[in-house]
Amino acid sequence: MRLEPIPAPSLARRAGFPALALGLTALIAMGLAALAGAAPGEVAWLVVKGAAGSKFALLETLNRATPLIFTGLAVAVAFRAKLWNIGAEAQLYLGAVATVVLGTGLLDWPAATLLPVLAVAAMAAGALALLVPTFLKTRFGVDEVVTTLLLNFVALLFVSYLLEGPLKDPMGLGWPKSEPVIDAARLPRIAEGLRLHWGFGLALIAAVLVWILQTRTIWGFEIRAVGLNLKAARFAGMPVNAVLVRTAILSGGLAALAGFSEVAGAKGNLTTDLSPGFGYTGIIVAMLALLHPLGVVVAAIFVAGIFVGADSMSRAAGVPSFIADITLASALLAMILALGLTSLRIRR
Amino acid sequence: MTEGFGETVLRLADITVRFGPVTANEGVSLELRRGEVVALLGENGAGKTTLMNVLFGLYAADEGSVELFGQSLPPGNPRAALEAGVGMVHQHFTLAENLTVLDNIALGTRSLWSPVSGTRALRARVRALAEEYGLRVDPDATVANLTVGQRQRVEILKALVRDARILILDEPTAVLTPQESLDLFATLRRAVANGLSILFISHKLHEVEAVSDRVVVLRHGRVVAEAATAQTSRAEMARLMVGADIAAPAPRPARPGPVRVALRDVTTPARGTATGLRGVSMELRAGQVTGLVGVSGNGQTALAGLIAGLERPERGTLEIDGKTPAVWTPRTAVRAGIGRIPEDRHGEGTVGDFDLTENAMMELYSRWPFSRAGWIDRTSARAWAQKIIKRYDVRCPGPEAPIRLLSGGNMQKLILGRVMETAPDVILANQPVRGLDIGALTYVHEQLLAARDRGAAILLISEDLDEVIALSDVIHVLSEGRLSPGFERGTMTPTELGAWMTGAGFEDAA
Numbered sequence: 001m002r003l004e005p006i007p008a009p010s011l012a013r014r015a016g017f018p019a020l021a022l023g024l025t026a027l028i029a030m031g032l033a034a035l036a037g038a039a040p041g042e043v044a045w046l047v048v049k050g051a052a053g054s055k056f057a058l059l060e061t062l063n064r065a066t067p068l069i070f071t072g073l074a075v076a077v078a079f080r081a082k083l084w085n086i087g088a089e090a091q092l093y094l095g096a097v098a099t100v101v102l103g104t105g106l107l108d109w110p111a112a113t114l115l116p117v118l119a120v121a122a123m124a125a126g127a128l129a130l131l132v133p134t135f136l137k138t139r140f141g142v143d144e145v146v147t148t149l150l151l152n153f154v155a156l157l158f159v160s161y162l163l164e165g166p167l168k169d170p171m172g173l174g175w176p177k178s179e180p181v182i183d184a185a186r187l188p189r190i191a192e193g194l195r196l197h198w199g200f201g202l203a204l205i206a207a208v209l210v211w212i213l214q215t216r217t218i219w220g221f222e223i224r225a226v227g228l229n230l231k232a233a234r235f236a237g238m239p240v241n242a243v244l245v246r247t248a249i250l251s252g253g254l255a256a257l258a259g260f261s262e263v264a265g266a267k268g269n270l271t272t273d274l275s276p277g278f279g280y281t282g283i284i285v286a287m288l289a290l291l292h293p294l295g296v297v298v299a300a301i302f303v304a305g306i307f308v309g310a311d312s313m314s315r316a317a318g319v320p321s322f323i324a325d326i327t328l329a330s331a332l333l334a335m336i337l338a339l340g341l342t343s344l345r346i347r348r
Numbered sequence: 349m350t351e352g353f354g355e356t357v358l359r360l361a362d363i364t365v366r367f368g369p370v371t372a373n374e375g376v377s378l379e380l381r382r383g384e385v386v387a388l389l390g391e392n393g394a395g396k397t398t399l400m401n402v403l404f405g406l407y408a409a410d411e412g413s414v415e416l417f418g419q420s421l422p423p424g425n426p427r428a429a430l431e432a433g434v435g436m437v438h439q440h441f442t443l444a445e446n447l448t449v450l451d452n453i454a455l456g457t458r459s460l461w462s463p464v465s466g467t468r469a470l471r472a473r474v475r476a477l478a479e480e481y482g483l484r485v486d487p488d489a490t491v492a493n494l495t496v497g498q499r500q501r502v503e504i505l506k507a508l509v510r511d512a513r514i515l516i517l518d519e520p521t522a523v524l525t526p527q528e529s530l531d532l533f534a535t536l537r538r539a540v541a542n543g544l545s546i547l548f549i550s551h552k553l554h555e556v557e558a559v560s561d562r563v564v565v566l567r568h569g570r571v572v573a574e575a576a577t578a579q580t581s582r583a584e585m586a587r588l589m590v591g592a593d594i595a596a597p598a599p600r601p602a603r604p605g606p607v608r609v610a611l612r613d614v615t616t617p618a619r620g621t622a623t624g625l626r627g628v629s630m631e632l633r634a635g636q637v638t639g640l641v642g643v644s645g646n647g648q649t650a651l652a653g654l655i656a657g658l659e660r661p662e663r664g665t666l667e668i669d670g671k672t673p674a675v676w677t678p679r680t681a682v683r684a685g686i687g688r689i690p691e692d693r694h695g696e697g698t699v700g701d702f703d704l705t706e707n708a709m710m711e712l713y714s715r716w717p718f719s720r721a722g723w724i725d726r727t728s729a730r731a732w733a734q735k736i737i738k739r740y741d742v743r744c745p746g747p748e749a750p751i752r753l754l755s756g757g758n759m760q761k762l763i764l765g766r767v768m769e770t771a772p773d774v775i776l777a778n779q780p781v782r783g784l785d786i787g788a789l790t791y792v793h794e795q796l797l798a799a800r801d802r803g804a805a806i807l808l809i810s811e812d813l814d815e816v817i818a819l820s821d822v823i824h825v826l827s828e829g830r831l832s833p834g835f836e837r838g839t840m841t842p843t844e845l846g847a848w849m850t851g852a853g854f855e856d857a858a
Contacts, residue, residue: 008753218719225710229699235658235690236710237679 050312071282087148089279095256126256435507639820
């Protein structure tokens with residue numbers, strides 16, 4: 001028995017295997033729920049209800065999906081060019097720092113001018129955080145997986161220092177948190193009385209723009225060519241290093257928008273727990289979306305739904321919400337397996 | 349040692365192999381007798397490699413059986429084939445470069461649990477076999493330091509040490525100098541005299557004529573002819589392979605024009621194991637094919653890279669139309685009117701997952717009409733691809749199909765079309781017909797000659813001496829990064845060129 005590659009898998013295979021992966025994931029999750037002593041069917045129902053069973057639940061899911069769309073896009077864009085950006089977490093935090101530094105009163109402008117400036121500043125900070133590893137990669141061949149990954153810890157310690165020092169809120173009763181941003185620096189709610197803020201709208205726009213960039217423009221063509229075959233791209237005359245730098249700016253900027261959106265939209269200030277691993281979860285989101293920018297939106301909502309649903313299920317059924325992490329991990333592994341199987345068949 | 353000669357050692361009966369809708373072999377039957385050399389001929393995609401992989405147990409046939417020495421071979425089990433005495437020398441060698449010859453030969457033959465290594469006995473055995481078969485190679489040399497010809501000898505020794513009774517050689521002479529090929533044939537004759545049987549796969553008809561007793565011709569996965577070599581001719585074999593008469597391009601006199609590209613005493617650094625150029629001076633003239641031969645790895649990659657824009661001179665100058673370009677990159681090379689056919693069509697020439705349209709515009713994408721203010725104009729790009737597909741007879745499902753689905757020949761036609769359609773002043777053709785069948789090969793050669801007659805300066809780099817001699821108006825030889833003087837058409841025999849390829853004739857030759 002051996003595995004053989006299929007040169008052109010059919011649509012049924014390409015859709016069927018990922019669907020099978022999600023089904024398998026659901027089975028694993030329900031099995032775990034059973035182990036925890038709950039009725040698996042009820043747990044599954046509670047997760048779905050908790051994620052999308054009411055207007056409040058659905059909006060909570062979309063709120064949680066917002067930063068994941070940004071980090072998912074950041075990873076998807078970079079991975080397309082085979083620039084292995086594992087540092088979306090660091091870029092997110094630097095984006096948040098830029099937002100807080102400029103948004104807590106330093107620039108006392110109306111929202112219409114302040115918000116765009118904050119977004120651009122955040123993107124610049126995030127881009128910088130990825131440009132350094134990219135430069136080390138193109139100039140000295142340093143593996144960006146290592147540098148971007150380690151920079152996550154550097155960035156978090158840097159934020160921790162800022163929150164204990166220069167950015168510490170004097171009114172914060174000693175807690176390590178920044179001053180809240182001024183009202184003009186808050187992203188408005190999408191509708192009055194809803195918790196959902198315009199960060200979500202911005203994320204959707206970003207996904208569409210990235211999609212257009214990748215499929216319709218010369219820059220996107222270059223990014224895809226560099227990612228698929230670097231040697232052929234170089235031979236054809238593409239400026240490979242410039243392409244990587246552009247990709248890094250875009251990717252780092254997108255991840256930083258997650259930080260901007262969380263500070264200006266959701267939280268209002270900066271703490272060291274601003275992101276419960278959005279940068280890392282963005283990798284799962286991007287992989288589940290097969291690096292497709294519009295798929296990122298769907299995958300981010302799915303992942304956010306599992307987190308939000310599991311939280312609510314945990315309260316109702318007494319099953320630990322860690323089940324959400326396990327579910328996502330198995331979804332990722334099952335998806336990677338499914339992708340492999342899509343283009344392989346078993347021969348005896 | 350003549351007893352048993354003529355008995356059947358290998359019998360392939362009615363082998364059918366399908367890959368989905370594609371039938372690679374259909375009812376192929378083949379017999380190999382003791383002490384016999386059988387040449388397996390066929391165009392690319394005719395099913396030769398599939399058949400060899402079935403025989404070696406790498407693929408399991410859908411139908412049919414493999415019988416070795418009267419025993420049927422369990423399908424899909426290379427180990428069984430090895431143990432039954434089948435030795436395979438692949439076109440691309442499977443040696444560990446960082447190990448010695450002896451270690452490479454020993455690899456896989458020893459038990460993991462054996463307390464003694466048995467190196468001494470093995471060295472004696474290798475020495476004896478090398479002596480017997482004329483396979484000169486130092487058992488303690490590191491493989492990385494060996495020439496291609498020496499590596500091939502190691503591969504053959506590997507098979508002999510494992511007591512192979514049947515040797516399969518897949519295009520063994522593709523990378524050898526003429527002299528090395530003659531040595532190989534001498535080795536094969538000794539092996540046959542000792543009772544081994546040989547299956548020899550080659551495109552080169554004169555070699556088939558020289559070494560084989562019998563030829564079997566495959567076309568579209570079926571055996572279309574089988575004949576004693578003595579009773580057939582090269583023309584006949586070529587006709588059987590293709591299924592049509594093939595006319596080689598008739599040599600036409602060249603009308604050399606002005607110098608388009610000039611190298612003046614150019615030196616380039618070595619890259620990894622690839623040799624750099626050492627003080628190379630040459631001129632590429634309009635309306636002339638300049639051929640470049642040499643054993644693989646003697647600086648061809650550096651010279652091709654220099655013309656293609658991937659490499660810059662470390663010392664010396666490169667002149668395009670009399671001027672030294674200030675910036676020299678692949679993009680400026682394309683802009684300077686240099687059409688480039690890369691050596692590795694999969695690795696450098698195309699992006700496998702891109703469709704034909706995207707691959708067709710790879711070099712021109714940043715220019716009008718493909719780019720309109722940074723936006724890709726798919727319509728122009730598709731029209732361009734369709735023009736190339738039509739004019740250069742690229743067989744494909746359509747311009748939207750990923751190029752990795754195409755055969756090597758059709759991929760090469762797309763690259764050729766992409767180059768020719770821009771009417772370049774200079775054409776770098778690096779191994780333009782490697783792995784192509786006779787039909788595609790003749791087509792590529794015709795196109796190159798047509799471009800020459802139109803006034804293009806062509807640099808043809810190939811490891812195939814016959815190809816270079818047939819097409820070139822001037823021939824240079826590269827050896828260890830040094831370039832020979834240019835020899836006019838008809839002034840050198842293959843043997844004389846072969847001597848230059850081994851380094852004889854150069855001023856600093858030892």
